[in-house]
Structure formats: C-alpha cells, structure tokens
Amino acid sequence: MGTTQLETVPEPKYWHLRTVLSEALDSEFSVGEILPNERDLAARFGVARATLRQALEQLELEGRLQRRRGVGTTVAPPRMGVSVGTAQHAWPGGPLDAWQTLDCALETPPATVAETLVTGRDEPVHTVRRSRVSHGQPVAAELLYVPADSVPGLSGIDAPSGAARARAVLRELQHLELERQENAVELGSARADDARELDRLPGAPVLVVTTRFIARGRTAALSVATYRADTCRLTFGDSGGVQIHHGPEQQAS
Amino acid sequence: MGTTQLETVPEPKYWHLRTVLSEALDSEFSVGEILPNERDLAARFGVARATLRQALEQLELEGRLQRRRGVGTTVAPPRMGVSVGTAQHAWPGGPLDAWQTLDCALETPPATVAETLVTGRDEPVHTVRRSRVSHGQPVAAELLYVPADSVPGLSGIDAPSGAARARAVLRELQHLELERQENAVELGSARADDARELDRLPGAPVLVVTTRFIARGRTAALSVATYRADTCRLTFGDSGGVQIHHGPEQQAS
DNA sequence: CAGTGGTCTAGACCACAAG
DNA sequence: TTGTGGTCTAGACCACTGA
Numbered sequence: 001m002g003t004t005q006l007e008t009v010p011e012p013k014y015w016h017l018r019t020v021l022s023e024a025l026d027s028e029f030s031v032g033e034i035l036p037n038e039r040d041l042a043a044r045f046g047v048a049r050a051t052l053r054q055a056l057e058q059l060e061l062e063g064r065l066q067r068r069r070g071v072g073t074t075v076a077p078p079r080m081g082v083s084v085g086t087a088q089h090a091w092p093g094g095p096l097d098a099w100q101t102l103d104c105a106l107e108t109p110p111a112t113v114a115e116t117l118v119t120g121r122d123e124p125v126h127t128v129r130r131s132r133v134s135h136g137q138p139v140a141a142e143l144l145y146v147p148a149d150s151v152p153g154l155s156g157i158d159a160p161s162g163a164a165r166a167r168a169v170l171r172e173l174q175h176l177e178l179e180r181q182e183n184a185v186e187l188g189s190a191r192a193d194d195a196r197e198l199d200r201l202p203g204a205p206v207l208v209v210t211t212r213f214i215a216r217g218r219t220a221a222l223s224v225a226t227y228r229a230d231t232c233r234l235t236f237g238d239s240g241g242v243q244i245h246h247g248p249e250q251q252a253s
Numbered sequence: 254m255g256t257t258q259l260e261t262v263p264e265p266k267y268w269h270l271r272t273v274l275s276e277a278l279d280s281e282f283s284v285g286e287i288l289p290n291e292r293d294l295a296a297r298f299g300v301a302r303a304t305l306r307q308a309l310e311q312l313e314l315e316g317r318l319q320r321r322r323g324v325g326t327t328v329a330p331p332r333m334g335v336s337v338g339t340a341q342h343a344w345p346g347g348p349l350d351a352w353q354t355l356d357c358a359l360e361t362p363p364a365t366v367a368e369t370l371v372t373g374r375d376e377p378v379h380t381v382r383r384s385r386v387s388h389g390q391p392v393a394a395e396l397l398y399v400p401a402d403s404v405p406g407l408s409g410i411d412a413p414s415g416a417a418r419a420r421a422v423l424r425e426l427q428h429l430e431l432e433r434q435e436n437a438v439e440l441g442s443a444r445a446d447d448a449r450e451l452d453r454l455p456g457a458p459v460l461v462v463t464t465r466f467i468a469r470g471r472t473a474a475l476s477v478a479t480y481r482a483d484t485c486r487l488t489f490g491d492s493g494g495v496q497i498h499h500g501p502e503q504q505a506s
Numbered sequence: 507c508a509g510t511g512g513t514c515t516a517g518a519c520c521a522c523a524a525g
Numbered sequence: 526t527t528g529t530g531g532t533c534t535a536g537a538c539c540a541c542t543g544a
Binding site: 012015018058061062063079081085182183184185186187188189202203205207229230232233234235236 | 265268271311314315316332334338435436437438439440441442455456458460482483485486487488489
C-alpha cells in the first residue's frame with residue numbers, strides 16, 4: 001500500500017514512451033534538430049535501450065524521426081506529397097514525367113510480373129530502371145517491365161542495354177495508344193538494391209506502387225515502384241506536381 | 254585459418270533468416286498452416302528468440318505471416334485488393350459504397366483536420382465513424398469529418414449522435430454537387446481505438462488514406478481511413494470492387 | 507490449466523560516420 | 526579514435542487463447 005496504482009490496464013512502456021516523445025517533438029523540438037543518443041535517452045526515462053528503441057522505431061515509421069547509423073537521431077520534416085498517377089493516361093517517359101531514366105536490360109522477370117504480363121514464362125522483357133528524386137532526396141526506385149511486342153519498332157541495332165537503350169524503349173512506348181492504367185499500393189520492405197538506392201537499410205518500410213499500363217486490351221507495360229514510406233505521402237488523382245504536406249501527423253495515442 | 258570465410262559482407266542474421274523462412278513458406282507451407290512456436294524455431298536456427306522475432310516481424314509486415322498472441326503464427330493468404338477511390342466522383346454513403354455506418358458525434362476535430370476543412374478552430378463538426386469489412390474480416394476504420402455548413406438541411410430534431418444521425422448526415426451530403434476528390438496514402442501506426450476495431454495491437458502498421466471531397470470550391474468533407482497494412486492492397490482508379498491478388502509477393506532478398 | 511506471442515532487461519559487440 | 530545507431534544474446538515475466 002501507499003503505492004498509487006494508476007495503470008489499471010497497463011499500457012506497454014514503449015507505447016507510452018512513444019506518446020511522451022511524440023508530444024515532446026511537437027513542443028520542444030524543431031525540424032532537423034538532433035535528439036540525445038539512445039543510451040542517454042534510455043537512462044533518462046529509466047528503461048532499457050531496447051525498449052527505448054521500440055518507441056523510436058514507431059516514431060520513425062510514422063515519419064516523425066530520422067535515424068542514421070554513426071550520426072544520430074534527428075527530427076524529420078513533414079512528409080512530402082509525391083503525386084502518383086497524375087500523368088494519368090500518359091506513358092512513362094512522357095514530357096511531364098518526374099522520373100529519371102537510369103538504364104535498361106533484357107531480363108526474365110519475376111514470376112509475379114510474368115503472370116501479369118501475358119507473355120510466356122521465361123520470356124525476357126525489357127526492364128528499365130528509373131529513379132525519382134524530390135527536394136534533393138531520392139524517394140523512389142522503379143522497375144518498368146516492357147514486353148518486346150509492346151515496342152515493335154525498337155531497333156535491334158543498339159546495344160540491348162544501357163541508358164540510351166532505356167530511352168529508346170520509352171520513346172517507342174509513346175506510339176501505343178494508352179487505354180487506361182491501374183494502380184495499386186501496398187506495404188513492403190526494401191530489397192537490398194532498392195535500399196541502397198533509397199539511402200536506407202535493407203528491410204526499411206516502403207510503399208510499393210504497381211501500375212499496369214493497358215493498351216489494346218492488354219497489359220502493355222508494368223511498373224513496380226518502391227517509395228520510401230517514412231518520407232513520402234502518395235497523392236492520387238489530383239492536379240499539380242509535388243507538394244509539401246503541412247502540419248503534424250494525425251496519429252496519436 | 255581453416256575457417257572458410259563466406260560472408261565477406263556479413264548480412265544480418267535476421268535478414269538471412271527472413272529469406273530462408275520466406276522460401277520455406279513458398280515451398281513447404283500452405284495458407285493457414287501454423288508454424289512451430291517461436292522458441293522452437295529460434296532453437297532450430299540456433300539464434301536467440303529476439304533475432305527470430307525480428308525476421309518474423311519483417312514477414313508479417315510483408316503480409317506473409319499472421320501472428321496472434323495466445324494462438325500462434327500462421328501463413329497468411331495473399332493480400333486482398335480493396336478498391337479505394339472507385340466511387341470516384343461519388344459521395345460516401347452512396348449506393349455503391351463498401352462501408353458500414355456505425356455512429357456519429359459532434360466533435361472538435363484534431364488540428365490537422367480543422368486546418369484542411371476551412372472551418373474555424375474549435376468549431377465542432379459532424380464526425381461519422383464507419384467500418385469496412387471484406388471477406389468477413391475488418392479491413393478499415395474511417396472517421397469522416399463533415400462541417401455543419403456542408404449539410405445545411407440536416408434537421409436539428411434528431412439526437413446529435415447515434416447511427417440514425419450518421420445516416421442522416423450522409424444522406425444530406427448527397428445533395429451537394431461533388432466537384433472532385435483528392436486521395437493521399439501514407440504509412441501510419443494504428444491508434445488504440447483503431448487497433449481494437451481492426452483486431453490488431455496498438456502500433457500495428459496501417460495505410461492511412463486521406464480523402465478530400467471538394468464541392469463548390471471548398472472541402473465539403475474529409476475522410477481519414479486506416480487500412481490494415483498487413484492484409485490489404487489498395488487499388489486505385491480501376492473498375493470493379495474487391496478482388497483477390499494472386500501469386501507471391503515480389504519482395505525478396 | 508498449459509502454451510502461445512508480447513514486453514522488457516542488461517548487457518555485449520559490430521558497422522559506420524566524422525573529426 | 527570516438528560516438529552513433531544496428532545487431533544479438535539469454536534470460537525473465539506478462540497477457541492472452543483455448544482446452
């Protein structure tokens with residue numbers, strides 16, 4: 001007795017900690033500011049470092065914090081809005097395209113992709129790699145799968161790979177009449193190569209945007225784009241390009 | 254010497270484990286099957302339980318596994334496609350609406366919401382709670398904020414809250430001419446109340462879909478819907494309602 | 507009740523960035 | 526070299542489910 005029992009339904013420590021830190025971020029820190037290191041913070045709150053880290057992971061997932069090994073933990077800016085599916089009814093590589101073409105290869109796509117493209121199994125397709133940068137920061141990495149018969153005019157003279165070839169593939173695509181496109185978004189984790197390109201560790205949470213480009217009743221191209229989930233807010237079907245989302249997030253305890 | 258050094262760039266154990274388990278799931282398990290418990294699995298792979306759990310968390314994030322306290326870990330079915338922003342150019346509560354109306358209250362919205370609705374601060378708005386069920390499973394919880402002047406015909410006779418009131422609010426909304434709607438998707442973590450409704454623990458990853466309904470040049474209503482990120486794949490702008498996504502995910506090591 | 511996943515601890519060492 | 530976050534361990538106890 002004498003000990004006041006406030007927690008009738010004891011909330012996990014890390015969850016409570018997340019709330020406390022979240023409020024501290026709103027009131028006492030400004031964007032870009034660095035937090036005390038994890039060992040100090042854990043000691044200050046009287047918890048083990050693992051528990052403190054659980055709270056930080058939550059906040060990072062919500063885009064409130066940014067952590068970098070060897071550097072520290074900083075307060076993240078509000079997520080940036082990146083528009084997806086504007087360029088509605090437009091092929092990739094068009095004039096209003098936010099992507100930068102990297103290179104191209106002739107590869108056998110993963111089974112999931114081959115299934116969506118009606119092409120036969122083990123049929124190699126043009127695989128264009130592109131990346132998207134916004135506000136000086138990489139936000140997405142894309143693989144664009146284009147079956148050979150979607151770009152019949154493609155000259156066989158050029159090398160089968162490289163940046164020039166990639167641009168040629170995109171150029172040929174514009175000749176097709178685009179019926180419509182279908183988008184899907186799901187949560188994924190960054191593969192090692194995507195992670196490197198996005199400046200994150202493998203396994204980092206990403207939003208995977210899959211776009212089917214449909215022409216002549218068939219899937220003429222398939223794009224699989226992985227966006228950094230911590231820094232991006234995907235906007236659909238509205239006007240205009242990149243916008244900054246303003247104000248604090250709505251997720252709170 | 255004598256020890257063969259295969260790992261020149263040693264991959265983290267949990268990441269390697271994730272890959273091994275992922276492949277095992279593809280080849281040796283079928284949907285719904287239960288895995289050995291965490292202690293056994295950890296022992297079998299010769300790692301600490303915390304490490305094994307890190308791998309399982311990844312796979313759960315990717316929608317490959319489902320874990321339930323007191324029960325066990327099971328192989329998850331492929332994510333279901335839930336269509337968002339079909340009912341494009343349609344108010345919530347319309348005939349083709351996939352949502353179930355729960356109740357309604359007159360509340361002061363969070364600052365972020367009040368900012369988007371042009372309504373003044375501390376101005377209470379109609380707050381309609383709805384839920385979305387798909388394949389017998391709750392997939393999303395929604396809060397729909399409707400400023401009072403968007404539903405001028407709303408009778409003041411009824412009680413200011415309850416399910417009947419909620420339906421009345423939605424009915425009145427249909428009278429406005431909808432100009433367009435804007436969608437945004439971002440990653441979040443489930444608040445305690447959302448988590449309960451989605452049958453998950455607090456902090457579970459969710460996809461937050463924010464929809465602005467615009468009429469007469471103003472934001473006439475704002476919807477904030479949180480979807481289970483582990484089980485859902487959001488589809489945009491295509492035809493048709495709910496579809497099952499087929500085949501394994503594309504994320505692999 | 508027994509068995510499951512969820513939380514938490516107090517350490518240790520590693521990989522990386524920057525001075 | 527120093528200090529950071531990232532990984533890993535071997536335990537402990539708790540909350541929940543279902544028999």
